[in-house]
Amino acid sequence: MNARSQTFELEVEGHQVDEAVASIFHTVLFHRSLGKFSYKQEGSYSVGTVGYEDVDCDFIDFTYVCCSSDNLDRTLKEKISGFSEALRGNDCPGSGQISLEFFQKKKTRWPFQPECIPWEVWNLRLELVKLNNEHERRLCRERVGELLAEKILYVAEVMNRHDYVPKMPNQSELDLIFDTTYPDVQPYLFKLSFTTSGPPSASVGSTVKKLIKETLSF
Amino acid sequence: MYNGGSRLPLCVEISLRTVEGDCMVLETWCVGVLPEITDPSVRVTYTVYNRMGILLKSLVSVTRVTPAYKLSRRQGPDSYVICYRIYVGEPQFHNLGDGYNQVRVGQLSTPVGTIHLSVAYRTKMTISPQHSKDTSIMLKSDHFTPDFSPKHLRSNNSIDNSSLLSETLKVGAFADSVRPSAKDPPEVAEVPFSRLLIGNNQQQGVSPPTQSPISPPPTNQLQQQEDTDNGNITPRPPSVASHDDFIMVDLKTPFAGSNANTDLGLFYRECQSAPPLQGSGAEEPTVAEQVGDLTRQLEAFESSLLDYDNVITSICNPTVDNNN
Numbered sequence: 001m002n003a004r005s006q007t008f009e010l011e012v013e014g015h016q017v018d019e020a021v022a023s024i025f026h027t028v029l030f031h032r033s034l035g036k037f038s039y040k041q042e043g044s045y046s047v048g049t050v051g052y053e054d055v056d057c058d059f060i061d062f063t064y065v066c067c068s069s070d071n072l073d074r075t076l077k078e079k080i081s082g083f084s085e086a087l088r089g090n091d092c093p094g095s096g097q098i099s100l101e102f103f104q105k106k107k108t109r110w111p112f113q114p115e116c117i118p119w120e121v122w123n124l125r126l127e128l129v130k131l132n133n134e135h136e137r138r139l140c141r142e143r144v145g146e147l148l149a150e151k152i153l154y155v156a157e158v159m160n161r162h163d164y165v166p167k168m169p170n171q172s173e174l175d176l177i178f179d180t181t182y183p184d185v186q187p188y189l190f191k192l193s194f195t196t197s198g199p200p201s202a203s204v205g206s207t208v209k210k211l212i213k214e215t216l217s218f
Numbered sequence: 219m220y221n222g223g224s225r226l227p228l229c230v231e232i233s234l235r236t237v238e239g240d241c242m243v244l245e246t247w248c249v250g251v252l253p254e255i256t257d258p259s260v261r262v263t264y265t266v267y268n269r270m271g272i273l274l275k276s277l278v279s280v281t282r283v284t285p286a287y288k289l290s291r292r293q294g295p296d297s298y299v300i301c302y303r304i305y306v307g308e309p310q311f312h313n314l315g316d317g318y319n320q321v322r323v324g325q326l327s328t329p330v331g332t333i334h335l336s337v338a339y340r341t342k343m344t345i346s347p348q349h350s351k352d353t354s355i356m357l358k359s360d361h362f363t364p365d366f367s368p369k370h371l372r373s374n375n376s377i378d379n380s381s382l383l384s385e386t387l388k389v390g391a392f393a394d395s396v397r398p399s400a401k402d403p404p405e406v407a408e409v410p411f412s413r414l415l416i417g418n419n420q421q422q423g424v425s426p427p428t429q430s431p432i433s434p435p436p437t438n439q440l441q442q443q444e445d446t447d448n449g450n451i452t453p454r455p456p457s458v459a460s461h462d463d464f465i466m467v468d469l470k471t472p473f474a475g476s477n478a479n480t481d482l483g484l485f486y487r488e489c490q491s492a493p494p495l496q497g498s499g500a501e502e503p504t505v506a507e508q509v510g511d512l513t514r515q516l517e518a519f520e521s522s523l524l525d526y527d528n529v530i531t532s533i534c535n536p537t538v539d540n541n542n
Contacts, residue, residue, distance in 0.1 A: 031275050063282045149283035156276035160324025168264055
């Protein structure tokens with residue numbers, strides 16, 4: 001099965017990385033999380049509520065909504081700060097990509113691990129920019145905020161296309177679809193991964209993009 | 219919720235109102251049902267429920283990214299407040315200004331129709347001044363209260379008692395509150411001669427400007443003023459209408475002296491009348507007399523035309539004159 005994927009590109013300053021990534025991924029996870037299921041008897045369950053809260057960014061003029069789940073937030077933060085540190089490290093080329101991948105597990109025969117099948121991937125490609133003064137920094141705050149707003153609108157658009165999501169499982173197969181480790185929220189199974197070198201396809205993509213841009217500029 | 223009757227969407231309009239009373243519509247949310255597009259195959263209990271949840275999450279997420287959200291976070295009682303209006307009907311996008319953005323947040327097919335949710339938001343955040351109401355600066359001023367409107371004053375004071383009026387006047391903004399009463403006599407003293415001219419102009423209509431009346435010598439001021447008050451010098455009736463106008467103008471002069479009957483009124487009268495001839499003496503005959511015997515003078519001049527010719531000839535030919 002082919003997973004559908006969305007890719008965003010952003011130019012941000014170093015200290016904006018964490019918030020930029022968190023705002024998009026939290027918005028995606030907010031859409032991809034349900035309330036906790038509680039089973040009464042086979043074939044019957046009730047769904048809990050999903051709380052949400054606003055998060056104001058410190059380094060971007062932006063506010064986003066995320067699930068009010070400390071554990072989920074912690075999971076996301078840990079991974080994002082790993083990416084941020086790698087991206088802002090001394091030996092980094094200044095660009096990188098972090099991905100949020102939703103997958104479902106498929107049971108295989110013992111002794112093998114269950115197979116993980118991705119069904120939706122959100123890629124965020126970041127490029128670091130250097131700013132010289134506070135004026136540029138202020139403009140960057142606003143610009144990144146506007147760009148993130150566009151991304152959020154796009155996320156909402158994609159979410160409401162109602163493309164494939166895994167079928168609602170039976171109680172016994174619940175954790176093949178959902179991450180049931182969180183006490184207050186039940187997101188689809190997801191994992192975060194990042195790379196700071198940038199996949200080879202990225203350079204091809206940007207070259208094509210550059211070509212298109214140059215063609216259009218005439 | 220859905221009764222199959224109303225096909226009109228439900229709209230929520232978010233607007234900004236400043237302390238000055240200016241209003242600006244920021245965004246309009248619109249949720250509606252299209253009953254003709256149905257999807258009988260979807261399961262209500264799972265699919266519709268779940269997708270409705272997603273639509274609501276999108277709604278919550280998108281509300282945070284519109285310009286109105288940022289403005290709403292900065293609202294306050296001394297700057298502006300955010301208001302809302304809910305109505306059923308077609309969304310009114312025209313009051314969002316030029317270049318507004320329209321975003322389809324999501325739609326959801328159900329067995330009874332398709333629910334759609336969209337938002338249109340303003341992108342140009344300039345308040346146009348055309349909506350200013352009774353609270354604008356001009357009308358806050360006390361210069362234009364009904365009690366001091368020219369109409370009111372004229373109806374109450376049909377007789378020309380401008381001195382009384384000037385006492386009841388409000389002092390104009392920044393005006394000197396002390397009335398320069400000492401200046402009154404000389405300024406009023408010039409008035410009769412203007413009236414004299416006006417009267418002559420209107421009666422005869424042909425008075426040449428060079429024969430306009432005489433400005434009085436300073437020593438005669440008091441005497442002249444008395445004459446004016448008695449109405450002895452000139453007939454006044456023709457100029458009454460214009461004097462009524464003076465009153466109207468005089469009363470409403472911001473930044474003017476407190477006695478409104480002096481400066482502007484005088485200036486107005488001076489403009490109406492021709493300037494007084496500077497070089498004339500007090501002993502010369504009046505205009506009426508001068509103009510009256512114009513015909514006689516002309517006849518006399520014509521009769522002595524030959525003399526004039528001789529004079530000119532003698533000037534042009536001084537040698538001949540000398541020889542004679």
